[in-house]
Amino acid sequence: MKTTLANWGNYPPVATTATSFADTETLRHTFETANELIIRGNGRCYGDSSLSDRCVVSSLKFDKIVAFDTQNGILTCQAGVTLADVLDVIVPKGWFLPVTPGTKFITVGGAVASDVHGKNHHVEGSFGQHVLWMDVFTGRGEIVRCSPAEHADLFAATCGGMGLTGAILTVCFRLKKIQTAYIRQRQVKARNLQEIIALFEQYKHATYSMAWIDCLKSGDGFGRSIMMSGEHAAADQLAGVPADKHLQLPPKMKLTVPFHFPEFVLNNLSVRAFNFLYYHKNYRRVMDSTVPYDGFFYPLDAIHHWNRMYGRSGFVQYQFVLPPAASERGLTDILQRIGKKGWGSFLAVLKLFGKQESLISFPMEGYTLALDFPVRKGLFEFLDELDRVVLDYGGRLYLTKDARMKPEVFKAGYPRLQEFLDIVRTYNPEGKFASLQSKRLLAGL
Amino acid sequence: MSKSVLILGALSDVGTALARRFAQSGHSVVVAARQTEAAQNLAADIAIRYGTAAKAVYFDALAYDSHADFWAQLSPQPDIVIAVFGYLGNQEEAARNFAEAQRIIHTNYTGAVSILNIAAQSMEQAKSGCIVGISSVAGERGRQSNYIYGSAKAAFTAYLSGLRNRLAHSGVHVLTVKPGFIATKMTEHLNLPPLLTASPQQVAEDIFRAVQRRRNVIYTLWMWRWIMLIIKLIPEGIFKRLKM
Numbered sequence: 044m045k046t047t048l049a050n051w052g053n054y055p056p057v058a059t060t061a062t063s064f065a066d067t068e069t070l071r072h073t074f075e076t077a078n079e080l081i082i083r084g085n086g087r088c089y090g091d092s093s094l095s096d097r098c099v100v101s102s103l104k105f106d107k108i109v110a111f112d113t114q115n116g117i118l119t120c121q122a123g124v125t126l127a128d129v130l131d132v133i134v135p136k137g138w139f140l141p142v143t144p145g146t147k148f149i150t151v152g153g154a155v156a157s158d159v160h161g162k163n164h165h166v167e168g169s170f171g172q173h174v175l176w177m178d179v180f181t182g183r184g185e186i187v188r189c190s191p192a193e194h195a196d197l198f199a200a201t202c203g204g205m206g207l208t209g210a211i212l213t214v215c216f217r218l219k220k221i222q223t224a225y226i227r228q229r230q231v232k233a234r235n236l237q238e239i240i241a242l243f244e245q246y247k248h249a250t251y252s253m254a255w256i257d258c259l260k261s262g263d264g265f266g267r268s269i270m271m272s273g274e275h276a277a278a279d280q281l282a283g284v285p286a287d288k289h290l291q292l293p294p295k296m297k298l299t300v301p302f303h304f305p306e307f308v309l310n311n312l313s314v315r316a317f318n319f320l321y322y323h324k325n326y327r328r329v330m331d332s333t334v335p336y337d338g339f340f341y342p343l344d345a346i347h348h349w350n351r352m353y354g355r356s357g358f359v360q361y362q363f364v365l366p367p368a369a370s371e372r373g374l375t376d377i378l379q380r381i382g383k384k385g386w387g388s389f390l391a392v393l394k395l396f397g398k399q400e401s402l403i404s405f406p407m408e409g410y411t412l413a414l415d416f417p418v419r420k421g422l423f424e425f426l427d428e429l430d431r432v433v434l435d436y437g438g439r440l441y442l443t444k445d446a447r448m449k450p451e452v453f454k455a456g457y458p459r460l461q462e463f464l465d466i467v468r469t470y471n472p473e474g475k476f477a478s479l480q481s482k483r484l485l486a487g488l
Numbered sequence: 489m490s491k492s493v494l495i496l497g498a499l500s501d502v503g504t505a506l507a508r509r510f511a512q513s514g515h516s517v518v519v520a521a522r523q524t525e526a527a528q529n530l531a532a533d534i535a536i537r538y539g540t541a542a543k544a545v546y547f548d549a550l551a552y553d554s555h556a557d558f559w560a561q562l563s564p565q566p567d568i569v570i571a572v573f574g575y576l577g578n579q580e581e582a583a584r585n586f587a588e589a590q591r592i593i594h595t596n597y598t599g600a601v602s603i604l605n606i607a608a609q610s611m612e613q614a615k616s617g618c619i620v621g622i623s624s625v626a627g628e629r630g631r632q633s634n635y636i637y638g639s640a641k642a643a644f645t646a647y648l649s650g651l652r653n654r655l656a657h658s659g660v661h662v663l664t665v666k667p668g669f670i671a672t673k674m675t676e677h678l679n680l681p682p683l684l685t686a687s688p689q690q691v692a693e694d695i696f697r698a699v700q701r702r703r704n705v706i707y708t709l710w711m712w713r714w715i716m717l718i719i720k721l722i723p724e725g726i727f728k729r730l731k732m
Contacts (some may be wrong), residue, residue, distance in 0.1 A: 066523060108531060
C-alpha cells in the first residue's frame with residue numbers, strides 16, 4: 044500500500060511504501076525484502092533526504108534510551124529517540140545536549156545523519172564530534188560498531204552521510220554539564236551587514252551566537268539584524284528562581300498553525316511588516332535577559348506546524364556556507380539578488396561556523412545563512428543562479444535542507460565526495476540504502 | 489499508591505505504550521516478551537525516563553508448560569496483569585492452512601487462558617488485583633475478512649466476562665478492552681480510516697484510566713461501541729450477503 048510522504052518543507056511529496064521497525068529483526072526483514080530503502084526519523088529535514096519512492100522506513104519506534112551515565116554525562120540511545128525526549132531526561136539531572144539545531148523535534152539518528160550544528164558550532168563543533176560510538180546496520184546487512192577509532196571510515200561517512208551507509212541503530216554520545224535550565228541571553232542590534240559581521244567577531248567567544256537578518260531592507264540598513272548570544276546561566280546567576288527549580292522549566296502554552304495558509308498570506312508586504320516589528324521590538328541596542336532554554340534554542344517549536352504558513356505547495360530552505368575571506372562579499376551579493384527579486388524570507392538566520400575537518404558534513408569555517416522560500420514559479424531557476432554565486436565564492440549547500448540542487452553543484456561544494464563515495468560503496472555495495480536525494484545528486488558519480 | 493504492573497507482550501506497540509504510561513504514573517513495571525534484548529532495552533528506557541523500577545522477563549504465550557514457573561518467579565507478585573499479546577495472522581492463509589489458524593487461536597485465546605488462569609488463581613487468594621485483557625471489536629461478530637482471529641477474540645471476551653463474574657466475589661477487577669483499529673506494526677500494511685484509528689498512546693491512556701476507575705468493558709476509540717452496535721444489529725439474513 045502506498046502512502047504520500049513529505050518532509051518539513053512539504054516539498055517534494057512522494058508516494059511510497061512506508062514501514063517502521065522497533066527491533067533489529069524487523070529492520071533486517073525489511074532490508075531483505077525491499078530492493079531499495081531509506082531510513083526516516085521525525086521527517087524534520089526539509090527536502091528529499093529521507094524520502095524514497097520505494098520504501099521509507101521510520102525509526103520512530105526504535106526509541107529506547109538504553110543507558111544514561113549521570114556521573115559522566117554519557118547517554119546511549121536508539122536512533123529514533125527525539126532530542127525533545129533526551130532533553131526531558133537529561134536536563135533535570137543537570138546535563139544538556141552538546142549540540143542542538145533550531146528544533147528539538149528531530150531524532151538522534153537524524154542528528155548524526157545530518158551531522159547537525161547549533162549556535163555553538165564555532166566553539167563546540169557539530170553533533171558527530173560528540174558521538175563516542177554507534178552501531179550501524181550497513182548495506183551489507185551487518186551490524187557494525189564504529190567510532191573515531193574503530194571502523195573510522197564508516198564513522199566518518201555516517202556523520203553527515205544522510206543514511207547512505209545504512210541504518211543508524213544505537214548512538215552513544217557525550218552531554219554537557221549545566222547548572223540551570225536557563226540561558227543568559229544578549230540581543231544586540233546591528234544596523235547593517237558590516238556591523239553584524241563585526242559583532243560576530245566581537246562575540247566569537249560566546250558559547251552560543253546567531254543572528255536574524257532582515258533580507259528585504261536596502262540602502263543604509265542593508266543587512267540590518269539582531270544578534271543573539273547566550274551562555275548557560277550558573278546557579279548563582281538565577282535571581283527569583285528557587286534552587287529546587289533551577290533545572291525545571293516553567294510550563295508554556297503551545298500554539299498550532301491549524302491549516303495550510305493560503306498563498307497570498309505570505310507576500311512581500313507581510314514579510315516586510317514582520318521584519319520591521321521584529322527588528323523594532325528591541326527598543327534598546329543591547330538587551331540582556333535570562334530566559335528558559337526552550338525559548339532560546341527552539342523559538343519556532345512553540346508554534347506547531349509552522350511549516351503550514353507556506354501553504355500547500357510547500358517551501359524550500361536554502362542554507363549555504365561561505366569561507367571567511369569571501370563571506371562579506373558573498374553575503375552582500377546574495378542578499379542583493381534576493382532583495383532585487385523581492386523574495387525575502389521570514390526567517391534568515393546567519394551564523395558563524397568554526398573550523399571543521401569533515402568528510403561529507405556540511406559545516407566548514409565561515410558564515411552560513413539559512414533562508415526560506417515558498418515554492419513558486421521561477422524559484423528553482425533563481426536558486427540555480429544563487430548556487431553559482433555560492434560556488435564562485437567557494438561555498439556549499441546543506442544536504443539536509445536541499446530538495447533541488449544539481450549534481451554539479453553538490454560535487455563542486457564537497458571536495459572529499461569521492462572519498463565518501465568509496466566508503467559508501469564498501470558498506471552499501473548494492474546501493475540498497477538510497478534516497479530521492481542520493482539518486483538525484485549521485486547519478487553518474 | 490504505586491503498584492507493580494506486568495505486561496505480557498510488552499514489545500507490541502500497545503504493550504510499549506502501556507508500559508510507559510503506567511511507569512509515568514510511578515508504577516513499577518515488568519515487561520514480558522520473547523525477545524530478551526529488546527525487552528531489556530525497553531526496561532532500561534522506562535527506568536531512565538520515568539525513574540521507576542522496571543525489569544524484563546522472558547515470556548512465551550504459547551509455551552503453556554512454562555507459565556506456572558513464569559508466574560512463580562515473579563517477585564513481587566504483580567498487582568496488575570495486562571495481556572496484550574495477540575496475533576492477527578492472515579485470514580486467507582488460515583482458511584486454507586490449519587497451522588496458521590491454530591497459531592491465531594492459540595496466541596489469542598489458549599495462551600491467554602493459560603497464563604490468566606494462573607494469575608486469577610493467585611489474585612483470588614490474595615483478594616486483590618487487576619486483570620486486563622486486550623480483546624478486539626473483531627470478536628463482536630464474525631466477518632469474512634478475519635473470522636478466525638475474530639472467533640479467538642470472541643472466545644477471549646467470553647472468558648474475561650466469566651472471569652470477571654467469578655473474581656468479583658473476591659474483589660479482583662477484570663477489565664475487557666475492545667480496541668478498534670490501532671495504528672501499529674500489526675496494521676501497518678492496511679489502509680485504515682484515520683478518524684477511526686487510535687494511536688497506541690491513546691489506547692494506553694484509555695486503558696490506564698479504565699484501570700483507575702475499575703471499569704468492566706471499554707471500547708477504544710469510544711465510537712467503536714456505537715459502530716459495533718450497528719454491526720451487531722444488522723439481521724443475519726442481510727449481514728451474510730455483505731462483504732465485510
